[in-house]
Amino acid sequence: MARCRCNGKLLCMCLLPCMMTGHLLIYVMVSIFVTISYTPPQIIVHYIAPGASTNSEALARHPMGPFWNLRLEESALWNRLQHVWDRQHNPILRGNTSATKVPKTKLSPLVKEACSSDPYKCLAPRLSDFDSLPEQMRAFVLSMHCREYPLLINQPGMCSGNRTFGLDNPMLLIAVKSQVGNFENRQAIRETWGRSGFVRGEINRRGGLVRTVFLLGRQDSSTGPYPDLNRLLELENQQFSDILQWDFRDTFFNLTLKDLLFWHWLQEHCPSAVFIFKGDDDVFVRTGALLDYLHKQWEEHNMWRASRNETEALMDLIVGDVISNAKPNREPTVKYYIPESFYKGVYPPYAGGGGVVYSGSLALRLREVSDRVQLFPIDDVYLGMCLHRLGLSPRHHPGFLTFDLPEAEKDKPCAYRSVLLVHKRSPKEMLALWRRLQTSRARC
Template sequence: MGKFCKCNGRLLCMCLLPFMMTGHLLVYILVTIFVTISYAPPKIPVHFIAPGSSSNSAKMASHPLNAFWNLRLIDSALWNSLQHGCDRLYNPILRGNASMAVQQTKIKLDPSSVGCVSNCIPEIGSHTVANELKAMSDQMRAFVSSMRCREYPYIINQPGLCYNNETLDTPLLLMAIKSQMGNFENRQAIRDTWGRSGHVSGEYNIRGGLVRTVFLLGKQDSNPKSNFHDLLQKESEKYGDILQWDFKDTFFNLTLKDVLFWRWFKQYCPKAIFVFKGDDDVFVRTDALVDFLNKQWEEHNLWQAYTNETDKGLDLFIGEVIYNAKPNRDPSTKYFIPGSFYQGVYPAYAGGGGVVYSGSLALRLKEISDKVSLFPIDDVYLGMCLSKLGVVPSHHPGFLTFDLPITQRGNPCAYKSVLLVHRRSPREMVALWNHLRNLRMRCFR
């Protein structure tokens, strides 16, 4: 009898074993799913708080810190809510749930924005953020009320800038410089020095390239006694390098200059190999930059020939890169971003004084910008677009958007390894240009 029970016990164990193993597996799967859902990425230490000097990019990992599509709604800040809707709307997996994403991000904005059709958010809903808007500054409220607008007509256009005898040119470098209506002296100093349009020789006269220069402007409320509009028209007729759109030229609207320039670039100058985007108070050693870009283009062509990938563009983006910057919460600064508008750490971006990127990347930026909600700080917005593309900006020590040490600024030879320095007045640009040309043989051996 005991022996029979013992045998039945073994048989029972053998019968129950598959069920026990299945049960353990089911528990493991449930625990794994729960851990995945509740997982929060570790907090990233802040290496730099903008604005200020950049961190050492060599110590940072060369890959995006965040996922391409952000599927979770982080906090309730306005920009985060709008971008969350964009991310869900353009996620190919979740595209079927687009209506749900829109409902989650319905924002009631200023009625004046109703006529502006957004590329991201297809409709305005009933969720009110009136209290948050009241607490914002006048500058931020003005931006929010028009941040869905991306279509502005030209006041002055230059459709033939990159054409020669009705044939599309291939400039090595297109210089797109953000300026304002009244900055006549800045533009003229740039034309006379580092932004001269035409063939530019390299630093050692070995090789050069075709450079085209264009200035990006909005419109400003000028003094009735001033004749800025007439002067700008005459300037455009004389030099043919003014691009002006019909939007108010404010600090928070600098982002529009990037978005509208990319559209202009695609239509009128898509063959430019590289683009410089900068302010009209920087100084660029154009001959050294031309040498650098020729080398990058030659290496890219050699790589294409070796890999036989002739259809793949060059994703080059260089500048003074800032990592893990937090929004500035000081209301007294022009960089102030309230928590009700944006929450989180900025993606890696380059200081807005000046950056260089490839023409093929400019075309990709134009496309991806339609899927990124406008942000009031232009260099941060550019970093957001790069993050969506999975492109990491490369730090270059020659881009000094926060200037040289004060003890070195008067020494021309201190500029030996500099490609760009910020800031310089028109008079300082001309003086520095002459000093560097006269001292070339002594300083740049």
């Protein structure tokens, strides 16, 4: 019996390793089977756009923001053209490196020749309903590839020779969109809120150097028989030296060109301006209060840079009356009409209502990114598109009253205490409001 028990123990000791090995083999086989049969969930890959490099014109090595949605509606002309550009400039699709510069849009010799002789003979893809569109929409479609126009009146020294005030760079460059015939508007702005020179703030009195330019196109004689005002414009420019005029028709849908061409002028002649205000010639701005606000933003930005030890970080400030989730107006009788055959989708956030302020460094970035965004006939929306391409959004400020004060408050100077911009005012109203604000400031 003892011999039998000894053999049983020996048998158990022999079988135990075999059983453990068998369990291990089964576990390994099950794990392999599960691994082979497992299908991971698919990850949707989105294309990405070039990021912004803080030290040069080069693209960042790692893209920093979302690319335009490549599933754009192919049936709309603008979407289709932007779709092509998105693929052309996509660093993944074209093997981009951090040292590769984004090429400018190249026009064919035929298109260049057409642009130079008559901007409205430029080649463009035709819309299916082209012949039924309003005249301004047809004109825009036929010339939307033209992005360079001769400068008829220039002010190359606008931002130089500022030693009179002991300053090198303008704290604020005011760029006002005007038309040739709006002499009264321009003169009212010169005598009130757009006065060039050293302007003090309303609170800390620091203020800064202000320079004002007026952005004009060529007088549009196609809308009716108007007298030739070019001689009067020459005399005005000789006296004030603040006119910038380009050789394109000054129509509502061509206001986008004023942004585009102004950014080019700024890069060449005034790249050191700290802040830019771009507005219409029927708005009223409390320039001193705006300078107070901008000084505060500049100080906060410098404190932020110091705290993070990012001395090279640029300021991406843009402020105004922000409009979000806006859709194109499909009513053919309104001036903002955009047909569905031209554009589909919701507009990106943009600052509208006649005035917006942004940093000078952002203005130079807008000039660069505009080479990758198709022209759009509404200037405010186009600025929003360029910002969206940079991965930025405008900041809303309640002091930008684009729809004016309540009627009962319009004539009360103290109602303007928190206002930075109000729209809209005639030249006579600008002068009267300016005088009232100067005399009532202490009482408010």
